[in-house]
Amino acid sequence: MVRVAAIYTADTLVSQVQNLFKEYLPSVDLVNIVDDSLIREVIREGKVPPTVVRRLFHYYDAAADTGASVLFNTCSSIGDVAEYAKSFTRIPIVKIDDAMAEEAVEKGRTIGVLATLATTLRPTISLVERTAARKGKSINIVHGLAEGAFDALVAGNTQLHDERIRETAMRIAPSVDLFVLAQGSMARMEETLSALTGKPVLSSLRSGVLSVRKFLKNEGLL
Template identity: 50%
Template sequence: MKRTVVAVYTGQGLADPLKKVFNELLPDCRLVNIIDDGLIHDVVQAGEVTSQVSRRLLNYYQNAAELGADVILNTCSSVGEAVDRARPFVSVPIVKIDEQMAREAVSRHFRIGVVATLPTTLDPTMALLRRQAEAIGKSIELADGLAKGAYEALVGGKPEEHDRLISETAAGIASSVDAIVLAQGSMARMEAALKEKTGKPVYASPYSGVLEVKRLLESLSVSR
């Protein structure tokens, strides 16, 4: 029986790259996308995940369950706290795209740099890393790598400027960390270039997030 995964997006940029990962790892899966590109705008404007944003996301997760989802993939690191609040009210498991990435990073490294283009993504990612470290009884050090101006460059139609600012930010913290975590899934396309530039392991969320979906689907098949 073909499994269904519903991916919930707060913006447009990650849908096509993530589809390629699904085609590689879960080629027989039915993938359905729910995209509300106003959500990330509202989070950025408010500087936090508001109750209204949380309600909209809960509605989308419940809609995903009604669409027949076996697993829901939340693709936005900025709204992870909304996932935590929604899980008790949704009948289908919700995977955070960045949760497995965070587990892998804290299990292997003590000093981790977090690169993001928005404070609303940087802060939740750093909090996620701390929680994952606490879960395994490990103490870690985090370095703040906010690429100021990169988000504005991207939405302003200047992707080269966006990439340059991220690259400079990663290079600026590389000497003080053992590894670098990319807080936004849309930055995954820079993973190889940043590894080469910094000489450090670089962690991105899309591949590990879909692997977590795959593992969960396999466990559901065994339990049924």
């Protein structure tokens, strides 16, 4: 059986990723590696500190030891680490947000990046900018940080989480062609925000899992 190892920096996405694997990759064995102290350290430091980088490399190595064919990086805050690690890991890495960035630069010129964590905002902006440069596209980015939304989600207050995201989206909607949601935990807001703002909204969760499926098919593993 083909195995995929998913790396999480929080437990908020595990069940959603599992459900999407059951839907799109039912024959694949999904291994979940979760360390929710990672995102807490990143938030506290305001960046990815060396201690987190070292632990991530240990987890990447452990993922290979499980017999996984590919590693699925589910956290955009550590996306730059995952990108760097591609040259060193024993198995390939698929990042959750790469497909979203590709679609965004194909469909829009002025792209709104929404995030609930400042530590995710900059890596996502950088990813979109790199993707545009690689494709020879000229884009503008308008960003919005939904202050307090992530804390509300962790505390179980999904209503406040969603409200802060809606407010932030409405504030920048007049200036953008489309939105990208910087975190997988925001994915369930995709349809709501599109209806509210009248703009296309892209999220990384489903497209990320579909990227894993595409990779496995291209490698002849499905």
